[in-house]
Amino acid sequence: MGDLTTEVLVIGSGAGGAVTAAALAEAGRTVTVVEEGPWVDPDEHEPFSLAEMVAKYRHRGAGAALGNPPIAYAEGRCVGGSTEINSGLYHRLPEHLAQEWRTTYGIDEFTPEVLEAYAERVESQLSVARLPGAPPPSSAVLERGATKLGWRNVEFARVFSYDEAGRGTKQTMSRTMLPRARAAGATIIPDCRVVSLVRQGDRVVAARCRRTHPGGGVERLTIHADHVFVCCGAVHTPALLQRSGIRHNVGNGLKMHPTIKVAARFPHPVDHGDVPMHRVTEFSPFIAIGGSASRRGQVAMALADTGQPIDEAMADWENISTYYAAIRSEGSGRVVALPGLRSPIVTYSLSEADLSRLARGLVHLGELLLAAGAVELHPSVTGGHVVRRLDELGIWWDQVTRARANLMTVHLTSSLRMGEDRRRTGTDSFGRVWGFRNLRVNDASLLPDAPGVNPQAAIMAIATRNCDHFLADA
Ligand SMILES: Cc1cc2nc3c(=O)[nH]c(=O)nc-3n(C[C@H](O)[C@H](O)[C@H](O)COP(=O)(O)OP(=O)(O)OC[C@H]3O[C@@H](n4cnc5c(N)ncnc54)[C@H](O)[C@@H]3O)c2cc1C
Missing domain, CATH: 3.30.410 (Cholesterol Oxidase; domain 2)
Known part of the structure; x- marks a missing residue:
């Protein structure tokens, strides 16, 4: 049984979590990232191979949304999350959706201009490019x-x-934002699953974790934090909040393509x-x-x-x-x-x-x-x-x-949704969970709808925006 203390705890290290960790660590905050999956060298496996599915996918690639018909889905479970296994296709959030979401959900500071500025910032931090030669x-x-x-x-x-x-190299989070976070002092703990959050009134004060060691032994770890960002993706963010007794608009309204x-x-x-x-x-x-x-x-x-x-x-x-x-x-x-x-x-x-x-x-x-x-x-x-x-x-x-x-x-979103309209949303316009002062969500769960284009760009731009708001506020 161990105890750790940090200023900011980021749970999950995918598109949303890695951006959050880098932005906050570079702003001088003390950041700890916990990731349920393992650290896997990004060059170790052939992309889209069976070996990669075993090493980096949740349930080795097998997930299903039950229904008529059922819909199979896949998610990453490793340091870098789904960005380690995705195709890297990049598309900014279409302008008309920003307008539509802003009015339907009452999202503050969500104009196409604001989002474009954040997309530009993300693009200057990653490398976003077209093929240099003819397509395959x-x-x-x-x-x-x-x-x-x-x-x-x-x-x-x-x-x-x-x-x-x-020759192209995919700029996954393990190659980009997570090294930036680490260089700015963040600690990243792989093989560490957050089981539940510990609440005190309108604050979350700690996370209860199970950390698996290389030999297979499991340690219980409690991480105390001033601020918590949940970035476990559209399926596991609502699941963690529900396990912690937080339920207002949490887990309903899931969307996909x-x-x-x-x-x-x-x-x-x-x-x-x-x-x-x-x-x-x-x-x-x-x-x-x-x-x-x-x-x-x-x-x-x-x-x-x-x-x-x-x-x-x-x-x-x-x-x-x-x-x-x-x-x-x-x-x-x-x-x-x-x-x-x-x-x-x-x-x-x-x-x-x-x-x-x-x-x-x-x-x-x-x-x-x-x-x-x-x-x-x-x-x-x-x-x-x-x-x-x-x-x-x-x-x-x-x-x-x-x-x-x-x-x-492979695109799951919208299981909380952000905006000022509390009847439709699980968080405010910047990802703060309703009813909590220091608990935020910063991942695909916030998108009010599946965007009709590959979602990683929108997730990263919105996560960067929310970090700026947090830094100005807390
Ligand atoms: C095969 C595939 C191809 C894709 N192709 C594209 C593409 O070309 N372009 C594009 O834009 N998008 C693509 N996507 C989608 C994109 O990768 C995701 O939308 C994006 O990564 C979601 O970001 P996220 O931060 O919400 O979650 P993720 O990136 O999934 O990260 C969540 C992380 O949280 C961790 N976690 C979960 N629960 C816990 C817990 N309790 N404790 C600790 N850690 C936890 C998970 O292990 C995971 O690593 C693809 C996805 C897949 C699976």
Whole structure:
């Protein structure tokens, strides 16, 4: 049983937590970061490999939001959080959403100008860049198909830096913000899970933790702090608050980008090392089309989604890559921490409109891939028709049902929400949890809705803004 004392305790070291730790340590605060997952050398594993999933993903990559249909999801669980395993695609929060959220939730100091200034600050601290050369074939497929159909498409910038030979390195939190935090004096404790927060009136005074040592021994640790920032991500932030008896708008309203996939076979090999950086924006903001990680294992899983034999296609797996259509969803979900269970229950309810949006996305994705030269399309639909010609695509409309659609997501948000409208939010405009003077949330949970674009940029800009507000205030 150990005791530690710090001025600021940051719980979780992903996009939100790492930004918080760096901003506060650089402002001269004494910061301790605790992270449930291990420290893993960012160069140790091949990106998107099975070994990486075992080392860095929560539950080795298997998570599911229960519902009809269930939706599989993935999260990081290591120092750097989900930024260590993501694709690094970078997109600022669209202006119209900043406007909409500001008025709907009553968020102070949330104009597009304010957010743009914070995005610029984040971008000056990371390296955000486009590819220095031509895109890989798997990404060029999206550009080619869209151009043929006259659909809008863009190459996304990524949180990558490139050397003179054009080799890219993803600028994860373990390579950027966490070293900055450490250089400014922050302490980072990996393998340390916060079980609950200790409350006294309107303050949180300590966190009760379980720290796992390299030999497997578990130590109970209590960390006393003047200020606590919970940055455990949209699933585990509400779960920790609920375990600590904090419940006002905590864990309801979970949002995500439900995603449906196609494994597309081409008459030639495609690359499998990178995730496509092109995105088809023709149907934005409600449907986005892009590419997914497509190593051998991911190709096998995508093919298996139809429930049909995959041996013949797998023999040709180097010619296959996976693509997706993701939607902005009307539905929402919940995170519920139950006594005695280590992980919370997550649920999500898709609306009928969501389902038809997914069907439409799948059909558009099929059109695009055929236009780009794909010869065989395997949808992530149980018993789904394997399509080879444009005139067969229509059959997918009826096959995307609750019973048959296999959906997934890697973007989870909105399980607290920020703003001055207490009926709809779990925190004030800057992440301070209602009813507490020194307890703040600073991660994906604060976004009032799933943004329709990759969320890391918005999470980091908002987290930086909230740190400035804290520094001016406390
Ligand atoms: C496979 C994948 C691909 C993605 N691709 C992109 C992309 O290309 N672009 C993009 O913008 N976004 C992408 N995302 C999403 C993006 O990475 C997340 O939205 C973002 O990292 C969320 O930040 P966060 O701080 O809320 O949570 P995370 O980054 O998930 O960090 C939360 C951390 O808290 C820790 N934690 C949880 N509970 C506790 C506890 N009780 N005690 C201590 N620590 C705890 C977790 O272990 C984790 O490390 C992707 C995500 C995944 C999984």
